[in-house]
Amino acid sequence: MNTQIIACSNQKGGTAKTTTCVNLGIGLARAGKKVLLVDRDPQGSLTISRGNPQPDKLPFTLSDAMGRILTDQPVRPGKGILRHSEGVDLMPENIPLSGMEVSLVNAMSRETILRQHFETVKRQYSHIIVDCQSSLGLLTVNALATANSVLVPVQAEYLPAKGLEQLLQTINKVRRQINPKLKIDGILLTMVDSRTKFCQRNRRSAAGELRFQDQSLCF
Ligand SMILES: Nc1ncnc2c1ncn2[C@@H]1O[C@H](COP(=O)(O)OP(=O)(O)O)[C@@H](O)[C@H]1O
Ligand SMILES: [Mg+2]
Numbered sequence: 001m002n003t004q005i006i007a008c009s010n011q012k013g014g015t016a017k018t019t020t021c022v023n024l025g026i027g028l029a030r031a032g033k034k035v036l037l038v039d040r041d042p043q044g045s046l047t048i049s050r051g052n053p054q055p056d057k058l059p060f061t062l063s064d065a066m067g068r069i070l071t072d073q074p075v076r077p078g079k080g081i082l083r084h085s086e087g088v089d090l091m092p093e094n095i096p097l098s099g100m101e102v103s104l105v106n107a108m109s110r111e112t113i114l115r116q117h118f119e120t121v122k123r124q125y126s127h128i129i130v131d132c133q134s135s136l137g138l139l140t141v142n143a144l145a146t147a148n149s150v151l152v153p154v155q156a157e158y159l160p161a162k163g164l165e166q167l168l169q170t171i172n173k174v175r176r177q178i179n180p181k182l183k184i185d186g187i188l189l190t191m192v193d194s195r196t197k198f199c200q201r202n203r204r205s206a207a208g209e210l211r212f213q214d215q216s217l218c219f
Helices: 017-030 045-049 062-070 096-105 110-124 138-146 158-162 164-177 197-209
Strands: 004-008 035-040 088-091 127-132 149-155 183-190
Touching: 004 017, 004 138, 017 035, 017 045, 017 088, 017 127, 017 149, 017 183, 035 045, 035 062, 035 110, 035 138, 062 096, 062 110, 096 110, 096 138, 110 127, 110 138, 127 138, 138 164, 149 158, 149 164, 158 164
Parallel strands: 004 127, 004 149, 035 088, 035 127, 149 183
Antiparallel strands: none
């Protein structure tokens, strides 16, 4: 199966990354796709949203898998993945992932640990959607290094749109140095109240902020 890996990323918190991942995943599953949602946020919001109120009690999560890869131990394909009746599987996460960022600093191939992990599971899925944490650290770089494309949810307000410059710089750097095929799927304006002039104006300002070479990506 030709798997589409989509990273949902914005270093700003509260821009509806997790909400977008859940809804996109369920929408794709309803369209008959086989979807894996991956929680890359130590807060475990995606894990909680998918019906696991206590992520810290889960026996095996993404950070455990990454820890095993870092120490050259085998990971059984699919270990830790939670199956769901809606046809959207979940690779859960919890607090230990925040410690993983520190462990990655001195690791060999530290930007591609997630890519190595996905190699073992991706053929089972048509789409893998990665919910990134609100930062541009190594965990996010790992997601961008393995993704085919990145989707950027951003609130239709002035400062969140301004903050995109930093994210775009990171995406361009990952493209240049690790993953030249990384595409930007688009800027997804979230929590839009199109009745207000404020929102209409900021929609234009977000579009203007994003000078993606020849692509028009704001939707
Ligand atoms: N379209 C929307 N309308 C109202 N509230 C929303 C909408 N989308 C997301 N939210 C709420 O905004 C908050 C932040 O969303 P979340 O997906 O957790 O953002 P992030 O993952 O970027 O931190 C959550 O409480 C979520 O329920
Ligand atoms: Mg989130």
